[in-house]
Amino acid sequence: EIVLTQSPGTLSLSPGERATLSCRASQSVSSRFLAWYQQKPGQAPRLLIYGASSRATGIPDRFSGSGSGTDFTLTISRLEPEDFAVYYCQQYGSSSPYTFGQGTVLEIK
Amino acid sequence: QVQLHQWGAGLLKPSETLSLTCTVSGGSFIGYYWSWIRQPPGKGPEWIGEISHGGSTDYNPSLSSRVTISVDTSKNQFSLKMSSVTAADTAVYFCARTPPGRFCSGIDCYRARRDFDSWGRGTLVTVSS
Numbered sequence: 116e117i118v119l120t121q122s123p124g125t126l127s128l129s130p131g132e133r134a135t136l137s138c139r140a141s142q143s144v145s146s147r148f149l150a151w152y153q154q155k156p157g158q159a160p161r162l163l164i165y166g167a168s169s170r171a172t173g174i175p176d177r178f179s180g181s182g183s184g185t186d187f188t189l190t191i192s193r194l195e196p197e198d199f200a201v202y203y204c205q206q207y208g209s210s211s212p213y214t215f216g217q218g219t220v221l222e223i224k
Numbered sequence: 225q226v227q228l229h230q231w232g233a234g235l236l237k238p239s240e241t242l243s244l245t246c247t248v249s250g251g252s253f254i255g256y257y258w259s260w261i262r263q264p265p266g267k268g269p270e271w272i273g274e275i276s277h278g279g280s281t282d283y284n285p286s287l288s289s290r291v292t293i294s295v296d297t298s299k300n301q302f303s304l305k306m307s308s309v310t311a312a313d314t315a316v317y318f319c320a321r322t323p324p325g326r327f328c329s330g331i332d333c334y335r336a337r338r339d340f341d342s343w344g345r346g347t348l349v350t351v352s353s
Contacts, residue, residue: 150339159318159343160269171341203268207338212284213271
């Protein structure tokens with residue numbers, strides 16, 4: 116099973132700042148099958164990025180994804196108050212079930 | 225806009241069977257893949273399994289011996305049954321959708337999407353004696 120490790124565990128930033136979240140896989144992952152989600156308390160996860168870099172429908176362009184192989188990044192260019200939440204990466208591998216990272220908490224500094 | 229409405233029992237005793245159903249409205253059921261995902265309190269999500277509209281299933285190996293996912297296309301519904309639950313199965317359970325599409329490399333073709341673009345609101349299932 117491919118394990119996804121997200122860092123940092125908690126990121127404290129102010130509105131207007133740039134956020135960089137990391138997701139590292141225990142083995143190489145197809146970029147086609149790497150996604151990012153945002154989750155707020157009491158809500159379901161919301162798809163932000165799929166295929167490592169494609170924004171989902173309705174997602175603002177301040178959210179961007181990049182990476183390949185074992186290292187992937189979610190960048191939020193200018194934080195808005197509504198962006199403070201928990202973020203998860205997720206992958207699918209041909210010989211592995213879908214797996215999620217443990218999450219990065221993005222909190223207001 | 226597609227909506228996933230889920231329901232089922234929220235409190236179970238150890239050894240009982242968890243049963244949840246998800247109804248899809250406002251969008252096509254055909255062509256998509258439908259998953260169950262759970263999230264223990266304070267942890268990341270865990271994929272349980274998926275089913276196609278045609279009834280093809282795939283399960284997380286860690287849960288496959290206890291899980292059955294079924295589909296009723298006449299009602300745009302899919303369901304989850306998990307047997308012999310324990311306290312470790314306490315979690316919020318979500319139903320979710322994976323978009324269709326395929327890509328081909330040479331003579332081999334594969335599903336193009338393996339992410340979850342729509343989710344139900346979640347059902348808290350607590351297992352306690």
